[in-house]
Amino acid sequence: xxxxxxxxxEARWQKAWADAGSFAxxxxxxxxxxxxxxxxxxPSGKLHVGHVRNYTMGDVVTRFKRARGFNxxxxxxxxxxxxPAENAAIASGGHPATWTYDNIAxxxxxxxxxxxxxxxxxxxxxxxxxxxxxxxxxxxDFLQAGLAYRKESWVNWDxxxxxxxxxxxxxxxxxxxxxxLVEKRLLSQWxxxxxxxxxxxxxxxxxxxxxxxxxxxxxxxxxxRSEGARVFFDLVGDGxxxxxxxxxxxxxxxxxxxxxxxxxxxxxxxxKLAEQDAEIAxxxxxxxxxxxxxxxxxxxxxxxxxxxxxxxxxxxxxxxxPLYIANFVLMEYGTxxxxxxxxxxxxxxxxxxxxxxxxxxxxxxxxxPVPEITTEAFTTTDGxxxxxxxxxxxxxxxxxxxxxxxxxxxxxxxxxxxYRLRDWGVSRQRYWGCPxxxxxxxxxxIVPVPxxxxxxxxxxxxxxxxPGNPLxxxxxxxxxxxxxxxxxxxxxxxxxxxFFESSWYFARFCSPRSEQAFERRDVDYWLPVDQxxxxxxxxxxxxxxxxxxxxxxxxxxxLDVAEPFAGLFTQGxxxxxxxxxxxxxxxxxxxxxxxxxxxxxxxxxxxVTVGRLEKMSKSRKNVVGLEAICETYGADTxxxxxxxxxxxxxxxxxxxxxxxxxxxxxNRLFRLVVDHLGQAAPIGTPAAGASxxxxxxxxTIAALTDDLENFRFNRxxxxxxxxxxxxxxxxxxLEPASIREALDTIVVLLGPMxxxxxEELWCLLGHDDLLVDQSWPVAQDDLLRDDTVxxxxxxxxxxxxxxxxxxxxxxxxxxxxxxxxxxxxRALEGRPVRKVIVVPNRLINVVG
RNA sequence: GAGGACGUGGUGGAACUGGUAGACACAUCAGACUUAAAAUCUGAAGACUUCGGUCGUGCGGGUUCGAUUCCCGCCGUCCUCACCA
Numbered sequence: 001x002x003x004x005x006x007x008x009x010e011a012r013w014q015k016a017w018a019d020a021g022s023f024a025x026x027x028x029x030x031x032x033x034x035x036x037x038x039x040x041x042x043p044s045g046k047l048h049v050g051h052v053r054n055y056t057m058g059d060v061v062t063r064f065k066r067a068r069g070f071n072x073x074x075x076x077x078x079x080x081x082x083x084p085a086e087n088a089a090i091a092s093g094g095h096p097a098t099w100t101y102d103n104i105a106x107x108x109x110x111x112x113x114x115x116x117x118x119x120x121x122x123x124x125x126x127x128x129x130x131x132x133x134x135x136x137x138x139x140x141d142f143l144q145a146g147l148a149y150r151k152e153s154w155v156n157w158d159x160x161x162x163x164x165x166x167x168x169x170x171x172x173x174x175x176x177x178x179x180x181l182v183e184k185r186l187l188s189q190w191x192x193x194x195x196x197x198x199x200x201x202x203x204x205x206x207x208x209x210x211x212x213x214x215x216x217x218x219x220x221x222x223x224x225r226s227e228g229a230r231v232f233f234d235l236v237g238d239g240x241x242x243x244x245x246x247x248x249x250x251x252x253x254x255x256x257x258x259x260x261x262x263x264x265x266x267x268x269x270x271x272k273l274a275e276q277d278a279e280i281a282x283x284x285x286x287x288x289x290x291x292x293x294x295x296x297x298x299x300x301x302x303x304x305x306x307x308x309x310x311x312x313x314x315x316x317x318x319x320x321x322p323l324y325i326a327n328f329v330l331m332e333y334g335t336x337x338x339x340x341x342x343x344x345x346x347x348x349x350x351x352x353x354x355x356x357x358x359x360x361x362x363x364x365x366x367x368x369p370v371p372e373i374t375t376e377a378f379t380t381t382d383g384x385x386x387x388x389x390x391x392x393x394x395x396x397x398x399x400x401x402x403x404x405x406x407x408x409x410x411x412x413x414x415x416x417x418x419y420r421l422r423d424w425g426v427s428r429q430r431y432w433g434c435p436x437x438x439x440x441x442x443x444x445x446i447v448p449v450p451x452x453x454x455x456x457x458x459x460x461x462x463x464x465x466x467p468g469n470p471l472x473x474x475x476x477x478x479x480x481x482x483x484x485x486x487x488x489x490x491x492x493x494x495x496x497x498x499f500f501e502s503s504w505y506f507a508r509f510c511s512p513r514s515e516q517a518f519e520r521r522d523v524d525y526w527l528p529v530d531q532x533x534x535x536x537x538x539x540x541x542x543x544x545x546x547x548x549x550x551x552x553x554x555x556x557x558x559l560d561v562a563e564p565f566a567g568l569f570t571q572g573x574x575x576x577x578x579x580x581x582x583x584x585x586x587x588x589x590x591x592x593x594x595x596x597x598x599x600x601x602x603x604x605x606x607x608v609t610v611g612r613l614e615k616m617s618k619s620r621k622n623v624v625g626l627e628a629i630c631e632t633y634g635a636d637t638x639x640x641x642x643x644x645x646x647x648x649x650x651x652x653x654x655x656x657x658x659x660x661x662x663x664x665x666x667n668r669l670f671r672l673v674v675d676h677l678g679q680a681a682p683i684g685t686p687a688a689g690a691s692x693x694x695x696x697x698x699x700t701i702a703a704l705t706d707d708l709e710n711f712r713f714n715r716x717x718x719x720x721x722x723x724x725x726x727x728x729x730x731x732x733x734l735e736p737a738s739i740r741e742a743l744d745t746i747v748v749l750l751g752p753m754x755x756x757x758x759e760e761l762w763c764l765l766g767h768d769d770l771l772v773d774q775s776w777p778v779a780q781d782d783l784l785r786d787d788t789v790x791x792x793x794x795x796x797x798x799x800x801x802x803x804x805x806x807x808x809x810x811x812x813x814x815x816x817x818x819x820x821x822x823x824x825x826r827a828l829e830g831r832p833v834r835k836v837i838v839v840p841n842r843l844i845n846v847v848g
Numbered sequence: 849g850a851g852g853a854c855g856u857g858g859u860g861g862a863a864c865u866g867g868u869a870g871a872c873a874c875a876u877c878a879g880a881c882u883u884a885a886a887a888u889c890u891g892a893a894g895a896c897u898u899c900g901g902u903c904g905u906g907c908g909g910g911u912u913c914g915a916u917u918c919c920c921g922c923c924g925u926c927c928u929c930a931c932c933a
Contacts, residue, residue, distance in 0.1 A: 214852060218928055221851065226932080249933060262933090302931075328931040338933045346849090347931070420932060539928080645860050645873065653860070657874060664888090665873090706864095715862070718872035725872090792868040797914040799868055826900095837913050843867055847913045 004670040006634030013759040014115050022772050023117045025073050027525045034070035035526050036062045039534030040077045043103035047110045048623040050574035050616030053642045054533045055116055061531055062117045063752040064708045067776035073526050075509040076118040078104050080127035081433045081498045090464045096432040110626050114635040115755050122512040126501035132434040133455030134517035140448045141556040147193045157185040162468035164429045184288040189427035194548045198419040210567035215539045222540050224420025226250050229404050231413040238308040248334030253399035254341040256388035257362035259352050261311045262326035264336040270325045287327040302351055303327045314412050346377040362388045426497045431470045433495030441482035441489040450483050503549035523559045532565040572651040576622040578611035586621040633663045636754035643713040673743055673761045681736035693730050698783035745777050792843035793818050795827040811838045818844040
C-alpha cells in the first residue's frame with residue numbers, strides 16, 4: 001500500500017516556500033492587510049508539542065487569510081531578556097547571551113521544521129542592541145513627557161541573593177531560590193505613569209469587541225475604578241495639632257457613623273510616630289513582615305495600635321475619633337488612611353468590637369427599622385439615612401452627593417475617582433535586561449543619557465560567581481562622566497522589567513530593520529494587530545502594558561493607533577498524563593509502557609503511578625518532544641492533532657492513540673487523491689450538475705470558511721472528515737470533471753491545516769504552481785440549498801418521525817402531510833388536534 | 849470576601865437565532881484479509897425495554913406547542929483578583 005512520505009515531502013515544500021519567498025511581505029497600501037501575531041516566546045531551550053498549538057493556530061489563520069486575498073504579516077521573534085538566562089549562567093558558568101542565542105537557534109530550527117508561514121526576514125531578538133536601543137530612546141521621551149518618574153517604593157528584598165524579587169518569586173514569605181526570609185525594603189525606582197491613562201484604558205476595553213469577555217472583565221477589575229470622596233480630617237494631640245489627615249472613602253454617606261480612623265504602618269504619620277516611640281516602631285515593623293501571600297492574609301488577625309492622636313469629626317463639632325495604625329490598611333491604595341464606620345462595614349465592625357468602639361447605625365432598609373448591629377454589619381446600599389442630621393431621609397445615593405457637596409463647600413473634601421491600578425515599576429536589579437539610560441550625577445542629579453550616546457550597551461565581561469547585580473560590581477561600566485557638567489558620575493545599574501520589550505515588539509515587526517523604532521508609514525499600514533493569539537496567563541499585565549505603551553507612544557508622537565490588538569484569542573493548554581515511579585520521580589511518557597493486562601510499568605519493569613492530566617511542563621516531564629513526533633508522524637499530523645477535537649480555547653489532551661488516529665487519516669487523504677488521480681478530467685475542466693457529492697463539496701467550502709473565520713478549527717476538521725469520508729465512498733461514481741473539482745478543492749481546503757500534504761497532493765494532481773498561492777474556493781450558492789428537506793414530525797413536542805418534503809412547501813400542505821401520518825394518529829391516541837405549528841423547512845409539531 | 853467561566857454517551861466534543869440531542873473522532877466490540885500478528889478495510893453501539901416504547905444534556909422548579917439553549921434556586925468543577933476603604 002502506498003504511504004505518504006512526509007519526511008521527504010515536508011523538507012521539499014518548506015524549501016519551495018522559502019525559495020519562492022512565499023511569506024515575505026511588504027507594506028502595500030493598495031492591498032487590504034491582515035496582521036497575525038502569536039505571542040513571541042521566551043527562548044527557554046527546546047520546544048515540545050505543547051508549545052506549538054498557538055503557532056499552529058496563527059499559521060492556519062495566516063494561510064487562510066492569504067488565500068482570501070489579504071496581504072498578511074506574520075512575523076516571529078524572541079522575548080530574549082529575562083531571568084532564566086541569568087539562572088543558567090549561575091548554574092553552568094556560561095554567559096546569558098550565549099545561552100540565549102543558542103536557544104534561539106534551536107527553537108528557530110524547530111519552528112521552521114513544522115512549516116510555519118513566517119516572514120523570517122523580520123525575525124527580532126529583544127536582547128539585541130538594535131532592538132533595545134529604541135526602547136531606551138522611548139524611555140527618554142517618556143521622561144521628557146512626564147510619563148516616567150522616580151520614587152521610593154517598597155520591594156521584596158532577598159538578603160541572601162542581594163536582589164529584588166517579584167511577588168511571584170516570594171513563596172510563603174521566603175525567596176523562591178534562597179529560601180531566605182524576604183524583607184520589605186524601600187528602594188528608589190523608575191515608574192511609568194500608566195495611571196495617567198487609567199480612564200482611557202478602561203474606556204478602551206469597550207472598543208475591543210474581538211477580545212474574550214473574560215479578559216476584558218479581568219482588565220476592568222485590574223484597573224478597578226471606584227467613585228468616592230477624599231475627606232480631610234483635622235488632627236489634635238501628640239504634636240500634630242493643625243495638621244490634616246486625608247482619607248479616601250466610597251461611602252461618604254456614612255460619615256456620621258464614623259467611629260475611628262486608621263492609617264497604614266507605612267503612612268508618613270505612622271513613620272514619624274515610630275521615630276520617637278519604640279512600641280509603634282515595633283508594630284510597624286511587624287506589619288511589614290506579614291507579607292502579601294494569600295495564606296498570610298487569610299489568617300492574619302486584624303490588629304490596630306491606638307496612637308495618642310485624635311481626629312476632629314468634620315461635621316460633629318466637639319467630637320473626636322481615635323486614630324489607629326492598622327495592619328490591614330494599605331499604603332498603596334487610596335491615601336493609605338481610612339475612616340471606619342462599624343455599622344456598615346464588616347471589617348470595621350470586627351475592629352470596633354475588638355477595641356470597644358461605638359457602633360452607630362446610619363442607614364436603615366427603605367421599609368425597615370434602624371438595624372440592631374452586633375456581629376453582622378448592615379451593608380445594603382439601597383437604604384435610607386438616619387442619625388445623620390441633614391442627610392436623614394435621603395437614599396444612600398442622594399446622601400453621597402449631598403455630603404460631598406457639603407464637604408466641598410466647606411473645603412474639607414471633594415469627589416474623587418480612585419483606581420486600583422498603580423504605576424508600573426520598571427526597575428529591576430538584574431543584568432540580563434535593557435539598561436536604563438540615565439546617569440546619576442552628584443551635582444546635576446538625574447541626567448538622561450544623550451540620544452547620540454545610545455544605545456547604552458550591556459557589558460559582556462561579567463561574572464555570576466557572586467550574588468547581586470553584576471552591573472553594579474563591574475569594575476568600569478558604571479563609571480562615566482556627567483554628560484551635563486562633566487563631573488565623575490555613575491550609570492544607573494538597574495535594567496528594565498522585561499515586559500518593557502514585549503510592550504512594543506508588535507510595532508517593531510512592521511519595520512524590523514529600521515534606524516527608527518519603526519517607520520510611520522509601516523505602522524500606519526499594519527497596526528493594529530488584527531489577530532493576536534496567546535495564553536490567558538497574559539490576560540492582564542502584558543496586554544495592559546502594551547495598551548498603555550501604544551497610548552504613551554502616541555502621546556510622544558510615535559504613532560497614531562488607539563489600541564495595539566484589535567482581535568485577541570486565548571488558546572487552551574496542551575495537557576498530558578503524568579507518571580511517577582515508586583520513588584516519586586517523574587517519568588517521561590516515552591519511558592512508560594502499558595502491558596496487555598493494563599499495568600503501567602517503567603523501562604525496568606517497575607510499576608508506575610499514573611497521575612492526573614497536567615499542562616505539559618519540563619518539571620513534571622509529561623512532555624512529548626517535537627522532533628520525535630515530526631520524525632514519526634510528520635509536522636502535518638502533529639498540526640492537525642493540535643487543531644482537532646478540542647475547541648481551541650479549551651485544554652487539549654495529547655494522547656498517543658489520538659496522534660495515531662490522525663496519522664491514519666493523513667494516509668487516507670493521501671490515498672483518496674492518489675487512487676483517483678487517473679479518473680480526474682484535465683485541470684480547468686468545469687464541473688456541472690447538482691450531484692450529492694457536489695452539493696456536499698460546496699457546503700463544506702461554505703462551512704469550513706465560516707469555521708476558520710471564527711476560530712472553530714475543531715469543527716472545521718470534522719467537516720473535512722465528513723467530506724473525505726463521503727468522497728472515499730462515492731468518488732469513483734462521479735464524472736471526471738466532478739472528480740477534478742472535488743480533488744482540487746479538498747486539497748486547497750486542507751492547505752491551511754496541513755500545508756505540506758496539501759502542497760504534495762496539489763503537485764500530484766498535475767499543477768505546476770504552488771498551492772500556497774491559490775485563492776480560497778468560493779461556494780456555489782445554488783448547491784448550498786437542497787430541493788428537499790427532512791422535516792421532523794412531532795406530537796406535543798416529541799419526535800414521532802421524519803419526512804422528506806419539497807423545500808419551502810406551503811404551510812397548508814405540510815400540515816396535511818403531517819396529519820396523515822400513521823405515527824401521528826397513533827401518538828394522538830384519539831385526542832383532537834388543537835393546533836399545528838409549522839417551522840418552515842424544519843419541523844411540524846402537532847398539538848393535541 | 850469580590851468577579852467570572854464551565855457541567856452533554858466509556859472519552860474528547862457537535863448542535864446556526866428556542867426547533868430531529870450525540871455530527872466528527874478516540875477507545876471498545878464483531879467481522880474480513882493473514883499461518884499468525886501488525887497495518888488496512890467493513891459493520892455495531894446513549895441507557896433501559898415486555899421490542900409497542902420509555903427515559904435521557906449536573907439537580908429542582910418556571911416560561912413555551914417545543915428548552916442542551918431563556919429565567920429562578922441549588923450542587924459540583926475551574927479561573928482571576930483579593931485586608932482595595
